[in-house]
Each structure stands twice: as C-alpha cells, then as structure tokens.
Amino acid sequence: MKIKTGIGFDAHRFAAGRELYVGGIKIDSPYGLDGHSDADVLIHAIIDALAGPALGRDIGNLFPDNDIKYKNIDSKVLLADAVKLIKDAGWTISNVDAQIIAQKPKMAPHIPAMRKVLAEIIEIPEEDMTIKATTTEKMGFTGRGEGVASIAVATLIK
Structure with missing residues (x-):
C-alpha cells in the first residue's frame, strides 16, 4: 500500500x-471572484491537493487558463474530471481537509452544503470532507476584504 x-x-x-x-455553492454577495473559470478558490485548492500527489500535476496543467473551453466553467466539473483522472491512475481518495480564508462574506453558514456537494463529487463520505473557515483579523488582502483564499490537504491511497 502506498x-x-x-x-x-x-x-x-x-x-x-x-x-x-x-x-x-453560490453565495449571496454583491461581488464574485475574478478568474478564468468561476474562480471557486476552495475547489481549486482541493484539485491541487488531489492532483499533485496522484498525477504530479496542478490545476493549471490539467485545465489551462488560456483554453477557451474552461472560460467561466463550473469548477465542480473540473473537480469531477480531476477525480476521474486520479481514480483512473489507481488512487483512492481517503480524505480532504480544507480551510477558507475570508473576512467577508461569512462562510461558516455555507459549510454544511459545501461538504455535501464536495463529498459527493469526490466520492468520499461527508465525514471525510472537512471544511473550516477563518479570517485574518483584517490583515492582508483577505483581511481588507479584497478577495478570498483557500488551502486544502488530501490523503490518497494506492
């Protein structure tokens, strides 16, 4: 086992x-995130956490931002495609643990729905898909309310 x-x-x-x-999850907000796709920072961090160890690649290699077919694409589609590639390579996804870093809007109320959606796409039990939210106490670009960041860790088994 690896x-x-x-x-x-x-x-x-x-x-x-x-x-x-x-x-x-679509979150009610007067602004969205800038990006080639729908700019879902949490899903993008998760794709990198999964694809790195399983495929030796990152989201930019798998889904280049200069490819028009990914323009405004729903990141759930990208995650499902990445999961398929990972499983085709013989890996089982054990768990994903992620953190959303945002001063605003508040993310905590949306976490149960996020866990449900992401666990289904990744094909793991909801209890193995954990998400937390934090602020940076008004420091840095997230603290000033200029954007959102996310970090994720994943464990894979072969």
Missing part, C-alpha cells in the same frame, strides 16, 4: 459583475 498527502492553495480577488461560488 499513501500520499497533497496540499493545495488558491486565492482570487473580488470582482464586480460576477457571482460568488465557493465550495461549489
């Missing part, structure tokens, strides 16, 4: 005129 652990990080700035998606 066990690997991966880590992923993503950050996006807020942008007017976009909807806000985090963890596959």
